[in-house]
Amino acid sequence: MHVPAVDFSAYTPQQAAEEQRQLACRAVLCPLPHPPATVAGLDVGIRNGIACAAVVVLSYPDLRAVAWGVARAPVSFPYIPGLLAYREIPVALAALRQLDIAPDVLMCDGQGIAHPRRMGIATHLGILLDHPTIGCAKSRLWGTHGPVGQARGEWQPLDDHGETIGAALRTRAGVKPVYVSPGHRADLDSAIRLVLACAPRYRLPEPTRLAHLLAAVGEAEFMAWVKRKEMKRG
DNA sequence: GCGACAG
DNA sequence: ATCTTGTCGC
Incomplete structure (x- = not known):
């Protein structure tokens, strides 16, 4: 997997939005590799102006952590709804560069095409890497949907003026989708199935959940956590 | 002008 | 996202 470098430091929000409109047509919709051998999760946390990006590669379908990478960098772009990619992608690429293996699919904490210009962070990263990516966000940015059934696996399409751009998916009974x-x-079909298969127990799928944990606690504690878990699972 | 708004 | 403790429920 070739990981390019980017520099958004001189971009204005207007320039960023214009670039999104220009790049959007490059996104390719097709089924994910099935089944993937590995799925990686990516998450970025920010504290005191320093972003920490973490990526964790899990084997599939057994969902064991097999590799990970971390990177830190000062944030150089403000948080603006719709322009998250310009804040988080630079440090995310640095974390991905640390990986010694290329995951079959990259799952991002944010939207893919469920975005006003169809260019959420998952789509943007996928285009830069020319690699399969999906978005799995904790809340809605764009599109509307009807009530989602309470059972695990129920979902409703995210609609934008008649176009289906994603789904609100219940990964745990009675818990927010x-x-x-x-x-x-x-x-969308393969993305929904992958997220569901990666979330056997918690609301958030394991790849993203573990990436969040790694970004929060750091490599040393994360490594200890993984080893402790390996003992229990055999 | 008002409300919505990934992380 | 981050700031922060306890607390209700399976």
Whole structure:
């Protein structure tokens, strides 16, 4: 997996939005590799102006952590709804560069095409990497949907003026749904199935959940956590 | 002008 | 996202 470098430091929000409109047509909708051998999760946390990006590669379908990477960098772009990619992608690429293996699919904490210009962070990263990506966000950015059934696995399409751009998916009975959308080289059906298969127990799928944990506690504590878990599972 | 608004 | 403790429920 070739990981390019980017520099958004001189972008104005207007320039960023214009670039999104220009890049959007490059997104490819097609089924994900099935089944993938590995799925990676990506998450970025920010504290005191320093972003920490974490990526965790899990084997599939057994969902064991097999590799990970971390990177830190000062944030250089403000948080603006719809422009999250310009804040988080630079440090995310640095974390991905640390990986010694290329995951078959990258699951991002944010939207894919469920975005006003169809360019959520998952789609943007997928295009930069030319690699399969999907978005799995904790809340909605764009599109509307009807009431989602209470059972695990129930979902409703995210609609934008008649176009289906993603889904509100219930990964745990009675718990707030997650928002799934294709990033790049993915489609909604395979994205929904992958997220569900990656979330056997918690609301958030394991790849994203573990990436969040790694970004929060750091490599040392994360490694200890993984080893402790390996003991229990055999 | 008002409300909505990934992380 | 981050700031922060306890607390209700399976």
